[in-house]
Amino acid sequence: MITITHYLVLSLVLFTLGVVGMVIRRNFITLLMCVELIINAATINFIAFSRQAGDVTGQVFAVFLITIAAAEAAIGLGIIVALVRLKQTVQLDQANVMRG
C-alpha cells in the first residue's frame, strides 16, 4: 500500500539531494540543475496532496510551478552565458567581482 507518506519521504529525499548539491558543487550549471531537483520535489508534494484531498487545485498549482521552473531555467542560463562571456568560467567562486 503506497500512502502519501511514501511520496512525502521521496520528495524530502529529492529536496535534500538538491540542497546537498547546491552546497557541495561549485559549477553554476550543476547548481541550476539542483534548483530543478528542488522544484521537482515541491511538485511531487503538490500532486501527492492533490491526490490525497481529491482536489484538482494541487495539479493547477503544479502547472504554475513548472512554468516558474522554466522561467528560472531561462534566466539562469542567460546569466551563465553572460558569466562565461565576462569571466570565461562557470565556477561560482571565480565570480567574485562583488566581494567586499
Next chain:
Amino acid sequence: MLDWLVAHVVPIVFYTAAVLVVAGAIGVIWFRNPIHAALSLLATFLAVAGLFVLQHAEFIAAVQIVVYAGGVMVLFLFVMMLVNVRTLPREYQYVRSLLPAAVVTGGFLAAVVAAGLFARSYLAAADPAALTAVEGQTMGNTEAVGWVLYRDFLLPFEVVSLVLLVAMLGAIVMGRKDRREEDAGEEAR
C-alpha cells in the same frame, strides 16, 4: 506470476520510479561532466512523470515531459554547447570538508522524517474519481484541470504569463553582447 504483478502494480511502479528519481538526483550532484549530470537529470524528470501518472495526474505528467524533458533539458544542453564546456577549466574540487553540509542536511532530513513518523494523523486518500469531477460532472483529468485553471485561477494564470514574458526579455537582455563592445567594434571597422 502475472496475477502477482497485476495485484502489485502500484508498489512496483512506485519503487521503480523512486529508485530512478533518487539515482538520477545522486547522478546530478555526482558527475563532474555537466552533460552527464544533465542526462542524469533527464532520468529524474521522466521518473517523476511516472509518479504523476501513478497519482491520477496524467495532464501534469504530460506537461512534465514536454516542458522539462523537451524544453528545459534542451535549453541546458544548448547552453552547454554554446559555452563549450570542454574548453572551460575543470571543476577543481568539492567543498574541502563535506562534514558541515552533511550534518546540516542530514539533521534536517532526520528531523522532518521524525516529525512525519510521530504525527501519523493523515486521512485516508480520497477517491481518485474526485480528481476527474468538477461540480458533479465527470470529465477527463485534463478537462478538470482546465476547468479549475480558467475558472478559479484566471488571474494567477495571466500573472504567470507575464512572468514568462519578463523572463524571456531578461534572458534576451542578458544574452546579448555589451552595447559598448558592439559600438567599439563598429568604430574599429
